[in-house]
Amino acid sequence: MVKPKVLISRRWPEAVERSMADRFDLTLNEADRPMTVADFRAAFAAFDAVCPTVTDKLGPDAFDLPQARTKVLGNFGVGFSHIDLEGAKRHGMAVTNTPDVLSDCTADIAMTLMLMVARRAGEGERELRAGEWAGWRPTHMIGTKVSGATLGIIGFGRIGQAMAQRAHHGFGMKILVQNRSPIAAEVLARYGARQVGSVEELLPDCDFLSLHCPGGAANLHLINAERLALMRRDAFLINTARGEVVDEAALAAALAEHRIGGAGLDVFEREPQITAALMDCPNLVMLPHLGSATRATREAMGFRVMENVSAFFDGKAPPDRVA
Numbered sequence: 094m095v096k097p098k099v100l101i102s103r104r105w106p107e108a109v110e111r112s113m114a115d116r117f118d119l120t121l122n123e124a125d126r127p128m129t130v131a132d133f134r135a136a137f138a139a140f141d142a143v144c145p146t147v148t149d150k151l152g153p154d155a156f157d158l159p160q161a162r163t164k165v166l167g168n169f170g171v172g173f174s175h176i177d178l179e180g181a182k183r184h185g186m187a188v189t190n191t192p193d194v195l196s197d198c199t200a201d202i203a204m205t206l207m208l209m210v211a212r213r214a215g216e217g218e219r220e221l222r223a224g225e226w227a228g229w230r231p232t233h234m235i236g237t238k239v240s241g242a243t244l245g246i247i248g249f250g251r252i253g254q255a256m257a258q259r260a261h262h263g264f265g266m267k268i269l270v271q272n273r274s275p276i277a278a279e280v281l282a283r284y285g286a287r288q289v290g291s292v293e294e295l296l297p298d299c300d301f302l303s304l305h306c307p308g309g310a311a312n313l314h315l316i317n318a319e320r321l322a323l324m325r326r327d328a329f330l331i332n333t334a335r336g337e338v339v340d341e342a343a344l345a346a347a348l349a350e351h352r353i354g355g356a357g358l359d360v361f362e363r364e365p366q367i368t369a370a371l372m373d374c375p376n377l378v379m380l381p382h383l384g385s386a387t388r389a390t391r392e393a394m395g396f397r398v399m400e401n402v403s404a405f406f407d408g409k410a411p412p413d414r415v416a
């Protein structure tokens with residue numbers, strides 16, 4: 094039987110690339126350089142399946158070709174706001190993602206950011222490495238207690254719940270939730286959580302706010318200057334969701350003027366570019382989009398793509414079809 098021609102857009106963990114090569118007529122992006130829109134248009138004309146990831150901006154222009162050979166886009170990642178679903182649909186392409194397998198690691202990174210910024214771990218490490226630590230003293234680098242504080246979570250899907258699990262059961266935090274749709278009472282009860290009606294209602298009550306909603310147009314600048322102004326002056330914002338959910342210019346201004354306590358970011362509006370004003374904020378911890386970056390999770394993500402693409406070509410329903 095002729096194997097489907099499959100392209101993966103960036104290097105994947107070796108074990109997954111090997112399995113993909115056994116199953117498909119596989120083409121790798123050996124150089125691991127981000128592909129251009131023109132590269133994708135050419136790929137859509139030449140491959141049966143294309144497997145993109147978050148760094149691939151597949152807007153309407155990527156789908157601007159007369160006829161596509163590609164029948165399925167197996168996205169490596171849970172978020173898919175970088176893919177123009179209308180364009181994919183127009184060419185009859187199915188789109189799949191990789192939910193579940195990265196929830197724990199993404200929640201772990203959100204906890205890391207929350208603890209780092211509250212306890213000033215980034216600042217402390219910078220001071221020590223610069224040889225500027227003058228020794229222990231009762232007033233040195235005083236931070237904010239995390240245990241027992243109130244955590245607001247926007248978006249209560251799998252990752253939001255994994256965050257609540259850690260924060261409530263590990264750190265005794267009170268959990269408040271804002272979510273587009275109502276969350277079942279038994280799910281809220283699992284984390285001792287209470288759902289509030291709006292973002293405006295949530296913000297004034299939080300010591301920490303962690304974002305776990307999808308990106309894309311619907312949530313563009315969900316956290317803007319007006320909403321930052323509703324946060325407490327000593328509250329912290331954590332974003333491991335998508336960069337576009339936060340207006341970075343407004344955040345930089347709020348941080349610089351100490352209108353909020355601090356922030357922890359794993360995602361950015363224009364990755365890998367960082368808004369210059371953020372670089373000058375000491376009360377900010379930044380990581381280079383490490384949410385799912387563990388060997389176990391990246392392999393699980395790759396195998397999940399393989400499962401989806403295989404199901405598609407076996408004539409079955411891909412388990413994680415999003416369009």
Ligand code: DGY
Binds near residue numbers: 169195
């Ligand atoms: C995702 O899966 O959407 C992540 O952001 C990539 O790690």
